Amino acid sequence: MDIFLALFTYFAYAFIVVAYGSKVIKYVRMPVHLRWELFTSADASKPFQRDDIVAVSGQQASRSNKWRLSRVWLFLREYLWFPSYFSHNKVYWIFLYIAHIGFVGLIIFQILCITIAAGAVMFYDQVNGSIDNAVESLLVLRIMLGIISFAAGIIGNIGLMFYRINNRDLRLYTPLLTFIGYCVSIGISLIGFILLATSDLHFSGYVAFFVGMIQFKPTEISGLLGVFIFLNALHLIYLPFTPGFHYITRAFAFFGVQWDTRPNMKGGAMEKAISQVLKKRITWSAPHIKAGQTWEEATKDKK
Amino acid sequence: MRIKDISKESDQLVRIDPKDLVPLPYPYDNPEKDPAMRELSQDQKVRYESSLDGVVGVGIPKPQDKAEAEMFVRKFLSGLAKLFEKENNWTFLQPLYHSIEYCVKCQICNDSCPAYIASGRKEIYRPTFRPEVLRRIIDKYIKKKNKVFLKLTGSEIELNWTLIARLGELAYRCTLCRKCAQVCPLGIDNGLISHEIRKLFSQEMGIAPKELHEQGTVQQLKVGSSTGINPKALGNIIEFMEDDIEEKIGRRIKIPVDKKGADILLLHNAGEFMSWPENTEAFAIIFDAAGIDWTLSSETVGYDAVNYGVWYDDIQLARVATRQAEIARDLGVKKINVGECGHAHKAMIVVADRILTGDLNIPRESALPILHNIVTSGKIKLDPSKNNFPVTLHDPCNMVRLMGIVEPQREILRKICPQFREMEPHGVDNYCCGGGSGFAIMQSMNFPDWRSVVSGRVKLKQILEVFQDVISPDVRKYVCAPCSNCKGQIRDLFSYYSVWDDCSIFYGGLVELIVNAMADLEKPFIEWEWH
Numbered sequence: 001m002d003i004f005l006a007l008f009t010y011f012a013y014a015f016i017v018v019a020y021g022s023k024v025i026k027y028v029r030m031p032v033h034l035r036w037e038l039f040t041s042a043d044a045s046k047p048f049q050r051d052d053i054v055a056v057s058g059q060q061a062s063r064s065n066k067w068r069l070s071r072v073w074l075f076l077r078e079y080l081w082f083p084s085y086f087s088h089n090k091v092y093w094i095f096l097y098i099a100h101i102g103f104v105g106l107i108i109f110q111i112l113c114i115t116i117a118a119g120a121v122m123f124y125d126q127v128n129g130s131i132d133n134a135v136e137s138l139l140v141l142r143i144m145l146g147i148i149s150f151a152a153g154i155i156g157n158i159g160l161m162f163y164r165i166n167n168r169d170l171r172l173y174t175p176l177l178t179f180i181g182y183c184v185s186i187g188i189s190l191i192g193f194i195l196l197a198t199s200d201l202h203f204s205g206y207v208a209f210f211v212g213m214i215q216f217k218p219t220e221i222s223g224l225l226g227v228f229i230f231l232n233a234l235h236l237i238y239l240p241f242t243p244g245f246h247y248i249t250r251a252f253a254f255f256g257v258q259w260d261t262r263p264n265m266k267g268g269a270m271e272k273a274i275s276q277v278l279k280k281r282i283t284w285s286a287p288h289i290k291a292g293q294t295w296e297e298a299t300k301d302k303k
Numbered sequence: 304m305r306i307k308d309i310s311k312e313s314d315q316l317v318r319i320d321p322k323d324l325v326p327l328p329y330p331y332d333n334p335e336k337d338p339a340m341r342e343l344s345q346d347q348k349v350r351y352e353s354s355l356d357g358v359v360g361v362g363i364p365k366p367q368d369k370a371e372a373e374m375f376v377r378k379f380l381s382g383l384a385k386l387f388e389k390e391n392n393w394t395f396l397q398p399l400y401h402s403i404e405y406c407v408k409c410q411i412c413n414d415s416c417p418a419y420i421a422s423g424r425k426e427i428y429r430p431t432f433r434p435e436v437l438r439r440i441i442d443k444y445i446k447k448k449n450k451v452f453l454k455l456t457g458s459e460i461e462l463n464w465t466l467i468a469r470l471g472e473l474a475y476r477c478t479l480c481r482k483c484a485q486v487c488p489l490g491i492d493n494g495l496i497s498h499e500i501r502k503l504f505s506q507e508m509g510i511a512p513k514e515l516h517e518q519g520t521v522q523q524l525k526v527g528s529s530t531g532i533n534p535k536a537l538g539n540i541i542e543f544m545e546d547d548i549e550e551k552i553g554r555r556i557k558i559p560v561d562k563k564g565a566d567i568l569l570l571h572n573a574g575e576f577m578s579w580p581e582n583t584e585a586f587a588i589i590f591d592a593a594g595i596d597w598t599l600s601s602e603t604v605g606y607d608a609v610n611y612g613v614w615y616d617d618i619q620l621a622r623v624a625t626r627q628a629e630i631a632r633d634l635g636v637k638k639i640n641v642g643e644c645g646h647a648h649k650a651m652i653v654v655a656d657r658i659l660t661g662d663l664n665i666p667r668e669s670a671l672p673i674l675h676n677i678v679t680s681g682k683i684k685l686d687p688s689k690n691n692f693p694v695t696l697h698d699p700c701n702m703v704r705l706m707g708i709v710e711p712q713r714e715i716l717r718k719i720c721p722q723f724r725e726m727e728p729h730g731v732d733n734y735c736c737g738g739g740s741g742f743a744i745m746q747s748m749n750f751p752d753w754r755s756v757v758s759g760r761v762k763l764k765q766i767l768e769v770f771q772d773v774i775s776p777d778v779r780k781y782v783c784a785p786c787s788n789c790k791g792q793i794r795d796l797f798s799y800y801s802v803w804d805d806c807s808i809f810y811g812g813l814v815e816l817i818v819n820a821m822a823d824l825e826k827p828f829i830e831w832e833w834h
Contacts, residue, residue, distance in 0.1 A: 026400075027400075030389070030396050030397040030400070032393070032657060033393065033395055033397050033398060033657070034657045035654055036395070036398055036492075036495070037653060037705060037706065037707070038481055038485055038704060038705060039485075039703075039704055039706070039707040039709075039731045082488065084486060084488035085411060088411035088414065088486065089409075089410075089411055092409065096409075169413065170408070170409070170410060172305070173306075173410070173431060174408065174457075175456045175457030175458075176454065176456075176457060177455040177457075180455070243404060243405040243407050243489075245405065246405040246489045249404070249405050250405070250488075250489045250490045253398070253405075253489065253490025253491070253492075254490050257397065257492075258484075263656070264656045264659070264660070266661070266664055271664070274657055274658070274660050278658075280390040280391075280393060281390055282391050283385065283391060284382075284391060284507055285378075288509070288521065289506060295393075295618075298618050298622075299618070299622055299658070300625065301622070
């Protein structure tokens with residue numbers, strides 16, 4: 001059991017790193033695309049200044065630095081309190097926000113436990129083998145994080161699950177996998193909460209598990225903690241099959257598409273990138289297109 | 304209705320019921336008096352796919368036999384795969400990939416879709432419906448995911464001729480206004496998915512509304528304009544406009560054509576020449592008064608700003624934009640300015656910025672900042688009291704939400720129209736006129752009825768609401784729509800409901816209002832004659 005949990009957790013971490021890493025690489029390697037901008041209400045009411053217009057092609061102007069900074073703020077604001085959800089559906093927003101507090105809290109909680117475990121391994125000699133001694137100063141933080149993230153995970157995910165079931169608009173578009181995800185999240189949070197409340201307030205067993213992982217010496221795990229570790233690993237494997245990576249990819253969508261005003265200057269990097277993609281050969285087969293031509297050739301073909 | 308029902312054979316998937324439509328304000332607050340949408344004839348139903356909503360926009364002919372239907376499915380799948388290839392779709396690969404992969408289906412985009420709202424929330428018009436259908440097809444038939452995964456992810460769908468034909472029509476029930484994308488916290492662009500479905504149909508299957516393709520980009524590249532105006536006819540039209548200007552302002556203005564080395568090549572939507580020559584005339588009067596060094600082109604494609612390719616076909620988009628840039632280069636102008644045409648703004652100034660390289664990369668600007676400069680700098684003397692009637696502004700999606708040109712037109716109106724008032728919502732949050740992405744020119748069968756009854760209904764509601772306090776036909780009112788396609792849609796919308804007769808609400812461009820306010824003109828420039 002201990003070896004299985006250790007191997008399963010190794011696999012889960014490797015899986016999510018490879019899965020998400022490959023997604024990022026796929027994004028980064030994608031060619032330049034056409035400009036396809038979009039502007040938000042933050043642009044609507046401010047005084048008009050020439051620098052603020054995208055009414056010009058790349059040759060003449062691009063957006064001001066002030067405008068760029070305002071985009072960063074818009075982006076962060078959405079991360080911090082989900083104003084788009086709030087303004088459109090407040091009930092959904094409440095549960096979604098709480099669930100995300102639980103999700104982010106769980107990630108931080110795990111990072112904290114792994115950091116503590118790594119610290120314990122690194123300073124093993126100084127603390128005479130006592131893991132808890134090495135991390136005594138973070139105890140309150142760990143307990144607080146545990147309580148917040150587990151409680152939020154339970155409330156938020158139960159709320160989301162029932163809201164998605166009861167709201168026709170959402171139910172119709174929610175696949176079984178999403179409900180499984182809610183159940184796994186609720187399970188993790190519930191068990192974590194029970195562990196905190198009953199047997200292991202310091203979560204030292206969980207830290208010890210990571211110490212074993214780091215030292216490649218699986219530690220003895222029993223009962224509910226084993227289930228907690230298993231569900232956590234399962235959750236990591238589950239995530240790449242969901243749109244959950246939007247945490248990262250939305251940055252590509254906003255900064256790389258909607259707010260991408262990089263100008264195409266003569267002789268500049270953008271022009272070189274465009275020249276490259278215009279050399280790509282097309283295989284579209286409609287009658288007005290000659291398959292086999294490059295984009296550049298097709299563009300000049302006045303068929 | 305379930306999502307997978309889209310592939311089930313039926314007479315009609317969804318029916319537009321007048322009782323379900325979003326209510327309009329006075330004097331159209333009795334739905335029973337709504338003009339009924341035309342039903343298709345039996346012959347039309349037999350020949351064309353109409354089982355989506357009883358409307359034909361694209362006109363996809365029904366297959367003659369099973370082999371033809373199977374070929375149709377194979378072509379669709381082959382095109383769908385190409386949408387995800389760097390070679391074939393570098394133009395939109397990254398945004399498409401993101402929108403397909405990362406939507407969480409939270410449905411907060413629903414309230415932003417004018418067609419979905421106006422129809423009484425018919426499932427097929429929901430912004431997430433067609434992306435979900437496409438996503439399921441991709442999972443099952445392109446990624447070929449196993450049965451367990453398909454079950455878990457809810458990707459069950461049966462691909463057949465009916466589904467594909469309905470999806471092709473459904474791509475033309477979205478105006479690509481991208482209001483749904485604007486509200487998405489994850490950057491998902493459901494409008495882009497409609498655009499990509501249209502592209503697949505055009506670039507792989509050779510299917511597109513004839514008004515956009517044969518009579519649109521193909522005719523433009525061949526004859527010179529999607530209106531059918533050839534260079535010779537253009538000469539006659541310009542002569543007519545010079546005569547008309549003389550009659551209206553009492554002096555002749557020479558409209559410059561093919562002037563080498565001019566500061567500005569002005570690209571007009573050629574629809575203005577045909578339907579609203581007063582718009583082109585107003586530009587000529589303003590530029591003449593302000594001493595602008597400008598010219599029109601008489602070269603094929605060079606006198607028509609439109610680029611319908613931006614709505615359905617990247618190759619055609621690139622061809623038109625390249626030809627327009629070549630003409631500007633050959634004339635040696637300093638820059639291209641796009642007149643009052645929203646999609647031409649977007650296509651030529653922004654989208655084509657990633658197509659035109661080297662000496663084709665001519666500076667390109669909107670005409671709105673120039674007009675703003677002329678009006679606010681005092682280069683021409685203006686008397687706002689000449690425009691002392693209620694005026695509201697329609698924001699063309701392409702210029703405003705999709706380009707960020709929000710304020711220039713407003714500052715002009717605040718300066719020259721004492722009774723200017725904003726409709727709600729406005730600016731980047733505006734609603735589409737309902738004629739976007741080619742709808743305004745699509746005249747197939749009962750499609751014009753659909754865009755008046757459904758896609759344009761929210762815009763009509765906004766216009767009626769903003770003028771409720773002066774709704775009486777005794778007070779003339781003006782909707783300023785600085786976009787040719789929006790004007791076409793508003794004209795059709797007003798005609799459908801008799802808005803001019805019932806409420807005296809007129810429509811027109813921005814430059815007409817500027818000229819109407821010019822202090823030294825004796826006669827009003829706006830003639831208030833319905834056309």
